Amino acid sequence: MAATTNRALLHAAMPCFLLLLFTLAFAAPCPAGGGKKPILQQIDGLIANGGYLAGTNDRPLAARNEKTLFVPASTLKIVTALGSLQMLGMDFQFRTEFYLAGSDDLYIKGYGDPFLTSEEIAVILRTLQQQGVNTINNIFLDAGAFQLEQQADGRSETLNPYDAANSALAANFNTINFRKDTAGIITSAEPQTPTLPIMLRLGKNLPPGTHRINLTNDHQDILIHTGELFRGLQQRLGIKGQGDIAGKTVPGKARLMLTHRSSQPLEQIIAGLLRYSNNFIANQLFLSCGAKEKGYPATWRKSREVFRAFLASLGLHEEQIVMVEGSGLSRHDLVTPAAMVKILQAFRPYAHLLHEDKGRLIKSGTLTGVYCYAGYFPRGADKIPFVVMLNQPKNLRDQVVNLLEKLTVKP
Numbered sequence: 335m336a337a338t339t340n341r342a343l344l345h346a347a348m349p350c351f352l353l354l355l356f357t358l359a360f361a362a363p364c365p366a367g368g369g370k371k372p373i374l375q376q377i378d379g380l381i382a383n384g385g386y387l388a389g390t391n392d393r394p395l396a397a398r399n400e401k402t403l404f405v406p407a408s409t410l411k412i413v414t415a416l417g418s419l420q421m422l423g424m425d426f427q428f429r430t431e432f433y434l435a436g437s438d439d440l441y442i443k444g445y446g447d448p449f450l451t452s453e454e455i456a457v458i459l460r461t462l463q464q465q466g467v468n469t470i471n472n473i474f475l476d477a478g479a480f481q482l483e484q485q486a487d488g489r490s491e492t493l494n495p496y497d498a499a500n501s502a503l504a505a506n507f508n509t510i511n512f513r514k515d516t517a518g519i520i521t522s523a524e525p526q527t528p529t530l531p532i533m534l535r536l537g538k539n540l541p542p543g544t545h546r547i548n549l550t551n552d553h554q555d556i557l558i559h560t561g562e563l564f565r566g567l568q569q570r571l572g573i574k575g576q577g578d579i580a581g582k583t584v585p586g587k588a589r590l591m592l593t594h595r596s597s598q599p600l601e602q603i604i605a606g607l608l609r610y611s612n613n614f615i616a617n618q619l620f621l622s623c624g625a626k627e628k629g630y631p632a633t634w635r636k637s638r639e640v641f642r643a644f645l646a647s648l649g650l651h652e653e654q655i656v657m658v659e660g661s662g663l664s665r666h667d668l669v670t671p672a673a674m675v676k677i678l679q680a681f682r683p684y685a686h687l688l689h690e691d692k693g694r695l696i697k698s699g700t701l702t703g704v705y706c707y708a709g710y711f712p713r714g715a716d717k718i719p720f721v722v723m724l725n726q727p728k729n730l731r732d733q734v735v736n737l738l739e740k741l742t743v744k745p
Contacts, residue, residue: 381734382727382728384398384399385402386398386400386738391676395741403669405704406704407705408699408700409721410661410699411607411662411697413677415681415687417644418619418623421626422626425599430443430458434467434591435587435588439473444475444502444504446632447596449603458592469573470568473580474580479625479632482633486499486661486663486664488666497548500614500618505560513544513545515542523545528566529566561579608687611698617660620641624637641660649676654670654673674723678719678721694735694739703727711742720738720742
């Protein structure tokens with residue numbers, strides 16, 4: 335009797351049991367950690383002052399303070415990269431012009447090439463040799479293509495390479511790299527770069543060791559360094575001549591000998607900019623965009639106006655993004671997480687230019703009390719944009735990003 339009753343009860347319950355199995359089989363699984371709500375609670379517990387957005391603006395997976403302005407630090411370089419790619423164009427190459435005048439005097443006019451390196455200068459001098467330039471006496475440097483009211487907002491007067499000043503004509507990222515031994519002897523720390531007089535002068539009071547310093551304490555040092563590098567490589571290549579090195583505008587009677595185009599295509603420059611977060615390169619691009627749209631000389635004002643118009647074309651205005659320079663050094667640069675996600679959506683065709691880390695395509699941004707990430711989480715063939723902006727003393731961005739990524743796990 336009992337067995338019959340149990341079979342009857344089981345038969346009656348079978349439809350409900352099957353319905354439950356069906357529901358469990360097709361319901362979307364919860365993210366690891368017990369569901370979305372506990373993960374969001376964990377994230378919010380890490381944030382004293384900040385915001386985040388994962389997913390798109392119209393289909394967010396998670397968001398907090400996404401319409402609040404925060405200091406973005408170097409994640410702003412994604413904005414500079416996008417603007418540069420669209421305004422300058424993929425075929426853009428920086429140029430530097432070389433003129434002869436007087437008694438074999440070489441005039442060099444720069445237009446902001448950030449990759450005027452020792453290797454590149456050696457190529458330029460060989461090309462000039464091939465064109466019959468066998469003597470170089472005075473070297474005059476024309477940096478008039480940039481007329482900067484001041485250096486980039488947020489740049490400090492330190493010797494650190496990230497504080498290198500911008501200029502229309504600067505070599506080796508506006509830095510020098512040298513060694514000083516215990517006897518006080520100074521030599522170049524790079525085989526491709528000769529030991530230059532400016533190294534001896536600026537290294538005089540530094541302790542023994544290897545030093546890479548910028549050249550911003552005296553703007554004339556930027557030009558002197560560039561001229562000395564040309565002179566040192568001229569001598570290494572056996573090109574005759576000697577004379578002064580000084581800043582001077584190219585005279586109208588000078589003869590154009592060479593327009594050098596940078597060997598670095600824009601896409602490669604952008605990839606390096608994003609990977610190594612070079613502030614100098616970022617603002618060389620930022621200033622060049624202003625000059626491209628509004629003409630030389632480049633100024634901060636022109637570039638701010640040009641980027642304001644570019645961002646407006648994406649539907650972004652000053653209540654969503656404020657850009658005073660292109661590197662993210664300034665604390666007057668402000669962006670909402672929602673605005674940065676919109677930038678990331680526009681940046682999708684160039685997402686491969688971002689550094690890959692743990693499968694993510696990512697750009698970090700760091701200042702004292704500012705810890706940010708922007709990029710894409712992988713999800714199959716898709717890329718989920720995400721932004722984390724923490725303007726707080728504790729750097730907890732890695733914990734926030736790790737938790738956010740759990741919400742993007744594909745069912």
